[in-house]
Each structure stands twice: as structure tokens, then as C-alpha cells.
Amino acid sequence: EIVLTQSPATLSLSPGERATLSCRASQSVSTFLAWYQLKPGQPPRLLIYDASNRATGIPARLSGSGSGTDFTLTISSLEPEDFAVYYCQQRSDWPLTFGGGTKVEIK
Amino acid sequence: QVQLQESGPGLVKPSQTLSLTCTVSGGSISSGNYYWSWIRQPAGKGLEWIGRIYTSVTTNYNPSLKSRVTISIDTSKNQFSLKLSSVTAADTAMYYCARENIPVAGSTFDYWGQGTLVTVSS
Numbered sequence: 706e707i708v709l710t711q712s713p714a715t716l717s718l719s720p721g722e723r724a725t726l727s728c729r730a731s732q733s734v735s736t737f738l739a740w741y742q743l744k745p746g747q748p749p750r751l752l753i754y755d756a757s758n759r760a761t762g763i764p765a766r767l768s769g770s771g772s773g774t775d776f777t778l779t780i781s782s783l784e785p786e787d788f789a790v791y792y793c794q795q796r797s798d799w800p801l802t803f804g805g806g807t808k809v810e811i812k
Numbered sequence: 813q814v815q816l817q818e819s820g821p822g823l824v825k826p827s828q829t830l831s832l833t834c835t836v837s838g839g840s841i842s843s844g845n846y847y848w849s850w851i852r853q854p855a856g857k858g859l860e861w862i863g864r865i866y867t868s869v870t871t872n873y874n875p876s877l878k879s880r881v882t883i884s885i886d887t888s889k890n891q892f893s894l895k896l897s898s899v900t901a902a903d904t905a906m907y908y909c910a911r912e913n914i915p916v917a918g919s920t921f922d923y924w925g926q927g928t929l930v931t932v933s934s
Contacts, residue, residue, distance in 0.1 A: 737918065739917070739921075746926070747926065748816075748908075748924040748925060748926050748927070749908065749910075749921070749924045751917075751920060751921060751922050754916075754917035754918075754920040754922075755917065755918070755920075758917070760917075760922065761922075792858065794859070794920070796919035796920060800861055800874040800875060800876075801919055803858050803859035803861070804858060805857075805858040806859075
């Protein structure tokens with residue numbers, strides 16, 4: 706199965722700062738990669754699909770990039786609601802797999 | 813607005829069968845555009861895709877769980893269900909149901925339930 710490795714495990718930043726999250730695949734997934742946000746007590750939220758397409762209602766400060774094995778989720782200026790855990794997920798091969806997550810916490 | 817809601821026992825004894833149901837509102841579960849999946853997250857760990865169902869007869873399961881998993885669908889109730897047999901403490905996790913929006917984003921999950929915590933303990 707395809708293993709997704711996310712880094713860093715934790716990102717400590719202040720509101721207004723830029724966040725850069727990485728997801729690396731053990732083999733090429735083309736652009737078949739998505740990003741999700743998880744917060745306690747809330748349904749997980751789809752942010753980005755197919756590497757760079759924002760899901761419905763996702764603000765422009767969130768962007769995704771990459772192809773092949775290296776992907777990035779960028780939050781250009783952190784808002785209070787952005788502090789959460791983020792996961793990447795590939796749909797290139799079975800089974801569908803997720804990364805281990807990156808926690809974005811308030812510094 | 814599509815909503816998914818998981819339900820089922822929060823405590824299951826070792827060796828027994830975990831059973832959960834996901835009720836879908838705001839849209840028909842019979843639509844041919846969507847697959848319906850189960851995903852879990854053990855405490856402190858990442859997400860694991862368990863399996864999915866499409867129509868009443870087409871299912872796909874994670875090979876790591878395939879021998880113990882059954883996913884079924886009840887279109888009359890707009891629900892789909894998960895059964896996981898012979899559970900152990902390793903199956904303790906938050907369980908989510910989710911929708912895959914195939915035409916728009918392939919096997920990407922655009923709607924999720926809030927999750928239900930299942931603990932395996934005697």
C-alpha cells in the first residue's frame with residue numbers, strides 16, 4: 706500500500722503567520738491527493754482535492770500544490786479557526802490511505 | 813445540505829462483533845454518484861479507511877480488515893452499516909462514516925459524520 710508521510714508532526718505558529726505542511730508519498734500518486742482538517746467534536750472537513758482544487762466553501766488563504774510524491778498545503782495567513790490537525794489522503798491506489806497528520810497549534 | 817450521523821454501541825466486548833449504522837439525510841443514498849465509506853481513527857493515531865459500499869452489492873474493503881468486515885446498505889432507511897467481527901482492544905477507535913463524491917473528486921470524502929467512539933473492553 707502507499708504510505709503517506711506528513712511533516713512536521715506539529716507546527717507551532719501565531720495567528721497571521723504562514724503555515725506550510727508537507728505530505729510525501731512512498732510512490733507516485735500523480736495528483737490524486739486530498740487534504741482534510743480535523744477538529745474535536747466536528748466532522749472532518751475536506752479542504753483540497755486532486756492536489757490543488759479547493760473544496761466548496763474553502764477560503765482562498767488555503768492552497769494545495771504538488772504532484773508525484775511531494776505535496777504541500779499552505780495556509781497563507783493563519784486565522785484562529787485554522788488551528789487544527791491536517792491529514793492528507795491518496796486515491797491513486799488501493800487501499801485508500803491517509804498520512805499520520807500535522808497538528809497546527811498556537812504558539 | 814447532506815448530513816451523516818453514526819450510531820451504535822460505544823462499548824463492545826473482546827471477541828464480539830462491532831455494529832454501527834450511518835444515517836444519511838439531505839440526499840438519497842441510492843444516488844449512483846456516491847460511494848459510502850467507513851473510516852476509523854484510534855486515539856493518537858492516523859486515519860484508516862475500512863471499506864465502502866456502492867449500490868447494494870458492490871463493496872471494497874481494506875485488505876488489512878477484509879476478513880472481519882461487512883458493509884451493507886438499507887436504501888429504504890437511507891442508511892448503511894458496518895460490522896466488524898472478532899474485535900480486540902486494537903479496534904478501539906473513533907469511527908466515521910463518509911461520502912465519496914465520485915463525479916467531482918473521485919475517491920475523496922466530501923461529507924463526514926461527527927464520528928462515534930467505540931471502546932473494546934470487557
